[in-house]
Amino acid sequence: MLRVLVVDDQDLFRGGFTMILNAQEDMEVVGEAADGAEAIVLASELKPDIVLMDIRMPSVDGVAATAKICAKTDARVIVLTMFDVDEYVYAALAAGASGFLLKDIRRDELVNAIRVVAAGDALLAPSVTRRLIADLAQRGHAVPALSKRLEELTDRERDTLHQLARGLSNVEIATALHVSEHTVKTHVSNLLSKLGLRDRAQAVVFAYESGLVIAGHG
Incomplete structure (x- = not known):
C-alpha cells in the first residue's frame, strides 16, 4: 500500500x-x-x-x-x-x-x-x-566540481546518463546503446549511487550542470 x-x-x-x-x-x-x-x-x-x-x-x-x-x-x-x-x-x-x-x-x-x-x-x-x-541552458557554463565527478563513471555509465538527460526510457536507452534493458537498469543504479543522486530527475539536472550535456547539442 x-x-x-x-x-x-x-x-x-x-x-x-x-x-x-x-x-x-x-x-x-x-x-x-x-x-x-x-x-x-x-x-x-x-x-x-x-x-x-x-x-x-x-x-x-x-x-x-x-x-x-x-x-x-x-x-x-x-x-x-x-x-x-x-x-x-x-x-x-x-x-x-x-x-x-x-x-x-x-x-x-x-x-x-x-x-x-x-x-x-x-x-x-x-x-x-x-x-x-x-532553464538549464540559460545557466551557462558547467560547474567545475560537478564536471570532475563525471570521472567516477565508466564510459557506459556516462553514455547512459547522456541518454537519461534526453528524457529516454530504459527501453529506449537500451535500443540506443545496443544493450539489454537489464543492463541499462544496472548502469542507472550504479551512476545514481556513484553520484549520490536520488533518482532520474536529479540525474537530468546533474547531466546539464556538469556539462556532460549541452542543451541544443545532440
Whole structure:
C-alpha cells in the first residue's frame, strides 16, 4: 500500500486528489496539509512514501518544503503546478522533487505518476521537461566540481546518463546503446549511487550542470 501525503492550500484540489487516490486499491492518503510548514511536520510524523506537493503556497512554498522533506525523510515528492512555464521548475527538481506535473493532469495519469515515482523512477510532464532544459541552458557554463565527478563513471555509465538527460526510457536507452534493458537498469543504479543522486530527475539536472550535456547539442 502506497502511503501518500497531499499538500495544497486549496481545499478543492486537496479534497479532489484525496478522493481519487483513496479510490485506488494500492494507495492510501495518510494526511493532508494546507501549507509547506504543515507538510514538513506531517511528512516527518507520518512517513509517507509519496508527497503530492503544490508548489505555490503562502508562508512556506512547495520548493522550500520539498527541500526539507527530501533532506529529512525517504519520501519522494511529486510537485504540482498550474503553469508549465512556472519559474520554480528548476528549483523544485534541484530541491529533490522526483516528479513535476501540471494540475490539469487526468486522474489516470496522476495515479500512474505516483506509481512510477514510488517505483524509483522520475516523471516530468513533456512541457515541463522542455522548460527545465531551457532553464538549464540559460545557466551557462558547467560547474567545475560537478564536471570532475563525471570521472567516477565508466564510459557506459556516462553514455547512459547522456541518454537519461534526453528524457529516454530504459527501453529506449537500451535500443540506443545496443544493450539489454537489464543492463541499462544496472548502469542507472550504479551512476545514481556513484553520484549520490536520488533518482532520474536529479540525474537530468546533474547531466546539464556538469556539462556532460549541452542543451541544443545532440
